[in-house]
Amino acid sequence: MQxxxxxxxxxxxxxxxxxxxxxxGIANRLVAELIDEMDLKEKxxxxxxxxxxxxxxxFLNVDCxxxxxxxxxxVATGAKRARPDHFVFTYQGxxxxxxxxxxxxxxxxxxxxxxxxxxxxxxxxxxxxxxxxPTTILGQKTTTSPMGRFVGxxxxxxxxxxxxxxxxGTAYSTRVALDTVAHIKQAKxxxxxxxxxxxxxxxxxxxxxxxxxPTNWKMTPDESHERVRTEMMEIYPLGVYKDITxxx
Amino acid sequence: MENEKVLVKGNYAIAQAALNxxxxxxxxxxxxxxxxxxxxxxGEMYKRNLAYVCAESELAAINMVIGAxxxxxxxxxxxxxxxxxxxxxxxxxxxxxxxPVVLVNVMRAGPGLGYIYPAQGDYNQSIYGGGNGDYKxxxxxxxxxxxxxxLTYRAFYLAQKYRNPTVLLADGLLGQMMEPAxxxxxxxxxxxxxxxxxxxxxxxxxxLIKSLGPNEDEQIKLIYNLFEKYxxxxxxxxDWEEINTxxxxxxxxxxxxxxxxxxxxMNVLREQGLxxxxxxxxxxxxxxxxxxxxxxDKVKDFIVVEMNMGQMVNSVKLAVNxxxxxxxINRPVGQWLSVEEITTxxxxxLEASYASV
Numbered sequence: 001m002q003x004x005x006x007x008x009x010x011x012x013x014x015x016x017x018x019x020x021x022x023x024x025g026i027a028n029r030l031v032a033e034l035i036d037e038m039d040l041k042e043k044x045x046x047x048x049x050x051x052x053x054x055x056x057x058x059f060l061n062v063d064c065x066x067x068x069x070x071x072x073x074x075v076a077t078g079a080k081r082a083r084p085d086h087f088v089f090t091y092q093g094x095x096x097x098x099x100x101x102x103x104x105x106x107x108x109x110x111x112x113x114x115x116x117x118x119x120x121x122x123x124x125x126x127x128x129x130x131x132x133x134p135t136t137i138l139g140q141k142t143t144t145s146p147m148g149r150f151v152g153x154x155x156x157x158x159x160x161x162x163x164x165x166x167x168x169g170t171a172y173s174t175r176v177a178l179d180t181v182a183h184i185k186q187a188k189x190x191x192x193x194x195x196x197x198x199x200x201x202x203x204x205x206x207x208x209x210x211x212x213x214p215t216n217w218k219m220t221p222d223e224s225h226e227r228v229r230t231e232m233m234e235i236y237p238l239g240v241y242k243d244i245t246x247x248x
Numbered sequence: 249m250e251n252e253k254v255l256v257k258g259n260y261a262i263a264q265a266a267l268n269x270x271x272x273x274x275x276x277x278x279x280x281x282x283x284x285x286x287x288x289x290x291g292e293m294y295k296r297n298l299a300y301v302c303a304e305s306e307l308a309a310i311n312m313v314i315g316a317x318x319x320x321x322x323x324x325x326x327x328x329x330x331x332x333x334x335x336x337x338x339x340x341x342x343x344x345x346x347x348p349v350v351l352v353n354v355m356r357a358g359p360g361l362g363y364i365y366p367a368q369g370d371y372n373q374s375i376y377g378g379g380n381g382d383y384k385x386x387x388x389x390x391x392x393x394x395x396x397x398x399l400t401y402r403a404f405y406l407a408q409k410y411r412n413p414t415v416l417l418a419d420g421l422l423g424q425m426m427e428p429a430x431x432x433x434x435x436x437x438x439x440x441x442x443x444x445x446x447x448x449x450x451x452x453x454x455x456l457i458k459s460l461g462p463n464e465d466e467q468i469k470l471i472y473n474l475f476e477k478y479x480x481x482x483x484x485x486x487d488w489e490e491i492n493t494x495x496x497x498x499x500x501x502x503x504x505x506x507x508x509x510x511x512x513x514m515n516v517l518r519e520q521g522l523x524x525x526x527x528x529x530x531x532x533x534x535x536x537x538x539x540x541x542x543x544x545d546k547v548k549d550f551i552v553v554e555m556n557m558g559q560m561v562n563s564v565k566l567a568v569n570x571x572x573x574x575x576x577i578n579r580p581v582g583q584w585l586s587v588e589e590i591t592t593x594x595x596x597x598l599e600a601s602y603a604s605v
Contacts, residue, residue: 042450045319048458057456063446065318066458068341071311074303078315079446081299082273082323086448104311107304 007032009041011061021221023178023211024052027120028059030188031091035062038195040087047075049092049101052126056091070101073108076115087198089116095125098160099134105164112169112203116194119160119206122213123232130216134158137235142216157235161208165241171202173242177210177233179225186238193243202244210236250431258393258422259284261429262352265400266324267292268434271350273299273323275312277331280364281420282354285326299323310335313349314342318457320445322404326352328420329370330361333378339413340379344459344470346444346477348407351385352400352416354423357581366420367581368504371559374417375533382471384478386414386485387532391507393427399530405436410481411444417532419555421505421584482534489528490539492518496525498598499543501564502553503529505584510553512587517594524594532560537567544571549601551575551594553585573601 006012009032018024035041044062048054050069057064067075072090080088090097097105097119108115124142125131132142132149135157139148149157161175172194176187187209194205210232212224219227256264263285266274274293276286286302293300299316303309309325316323327335332353342349353374357367374387386406388399399416407414446455461467489507492514493499500510507528517524527543529536544550550572552561561576568574577593579585 041448043448045446045448047315054460057458061449061454063449063455064457065315065446066345066456066460067315068311068338071308071314071338074308074311075315075318077301077308078273078275078312078317078323079319080315081301081312082316082319082321083447086319103304104308107308111301 007036009035009061011059014059017055017058018052019215021212021214021224023209024055024120026178026184027118027209027211028056030184030191031118032060034188034192034195038192040195043086045079045083045086045088047072047079047088047090049090049096051093051096053091053093053096053120070096070099071104072096073101073104073115073117077108077111077113080113080115084114087195089118089195089198091118092120093126094119094121094123094135094160095133098158098163106167109164109167109170109204109206114198114201114203116198116205117207118191118194119208120211121160121208121236122211124213124216126213126216130213135160137231159236161206161241164204164206167204170204170206170242171197171244173206174240175208175210175236175238177228177238179228183238197245250433253428253430255426256393256429257284257426258396258418258424259354260288261393261396262326262400262416262418263288263292264431265397266350266404267296268431269401269404270322270434271324271404272321273313273316275301275303275309275316275323275325276327277303277306277309279328279331281356281366281423282326282328282352284423285352306331306334307338310338310349310351314338314347317347317349318446320441320447322350322408324350324352326354328354328356329358332370332373336378337380339377339385340381340383341459342413343383343385343474344381345457346411347413347457348411349413350403350407350416351413352418355417355419363581364420365581366505366555366584368419368506368555369559369580370417371503371532371554371556374415375563383474384412384533386410386412386481387417388414389417389503389530389532390422391505391528393422393425394429396422397429397431401434401436405439406485408439408441410477412477412481417504419504485531486534486536487530488536488539489526489530491526493525493527493543495523496547497523498549498551499525499527499547500551500553500594501527501560503532503560506553506555509584509587509590513590513594516587516591522598535563535567540564540567541569541571544568547572549573549575549598551577551597553577553590555579555581555584
């Protein structure tokens, strides 16, 4: 018989504050489960970010520092260089990781820092109410692209996992989703791998997680996951974009 | 060796003093006139198996320092004026989060890109801050290469003691100048940071360093706590140098390397029968407000001499609070005001002052 338990690395008394249907809760839990399973709690330092992803620290029971907007990979670099024997990861949104923080993210990967980056991609700025972000897909309506994102005015979205895979210091880069049980299991394996490459000293482990934002998408949770499966996966295919532990 | 007098350039003095003070990580980006600090440390830290990172920007550099220092070790970044401007948001965070970062600013000319001439245009940037919200940086201003060493030691100590970001505000003249100096041992004790540093939640509850005030009450509490701490810094750490003020009618006020020429100016004016003294703030924050105000009971004229368009002069005005005349001798950038120039200007000011009595 399997008994459901709250992971040790999750705060017991935290009140759930994410919107109904938001995938952050699932991502938070996967991270906590892995920190337990890999016995990392006592040596973990997490650099959180700005946006809804900041609330990770309300739920995760490990040492955390709130990095300024976009700077999580730099803050994580500092923490890891200061404490190389610790486990250091970031938890960021697409805007934080790939727009305002693209320089910090890219250069941490080029330096091959032994840190793990987790990026929740929901194609919008969630906390501020659904504005166009770096991963907003062409045609998507947001409060700052009310006619839909079209190239002439707004340019193109970034493919983060592919971008990170291009950096020579990246050990592992993948894109996963949380829309089905099967995908959640895959996502957990991907996060585990991204943690492990850090522990093995191989360089940056990176996981992009396609996630919902029902409130700002103005969709039900089911409709939101349907959008992840269709619109988003078409533009952002799931898969492993780099894995230096696999022989060519 | 450590008590031997050596001829050393200001930038190298700062770098070596940081190592002596126990700096374990350096993060930086090149900018004249402070690049030698990073160059020196890149080799020295490698030899010592310490962390040196060529950051992709000053913005990244200061945040790497924040990350490193949050784990309880000593770290610093060094930069100059326009690039320190890029760090202002993060300094506000570091104040709010109470992360004891050390930042060395070897000032060059501004505004904008300016040029590599020495200047003192970052007084306001350091004291009032370019970041958001109510916060204060502890700011130390060396005037000699020896003080570059002594105040680097003090910067690391004060940062840790008060968990407050501390700035060593030097300038291009000091950074590029060689002078005899003694490193000595770092005179300050280690500060225990085991109560707050992020070292992994082993045998204790998890720790969270953050500044997000989820509600008004918590945000208000955070700010009042900071300002209680600033009051302690003001009470305990205000430091200045004072010369010949006992009988002075006139007090020259300068900071940093501008102090050097006002000392000679004082001697010239004293020889001419004028009762001139000096007050030189060593800590720019906390500023010696109280002492300036006391002196203003007897002193008729304060003459502030600085290499900018008049920044510290406003602090002196606030401190003196109308009790004496405040005058300014300044040049925005470049060749430091000479003893002759300051003497001539000071005499003009004093003649005009006395004529108006």
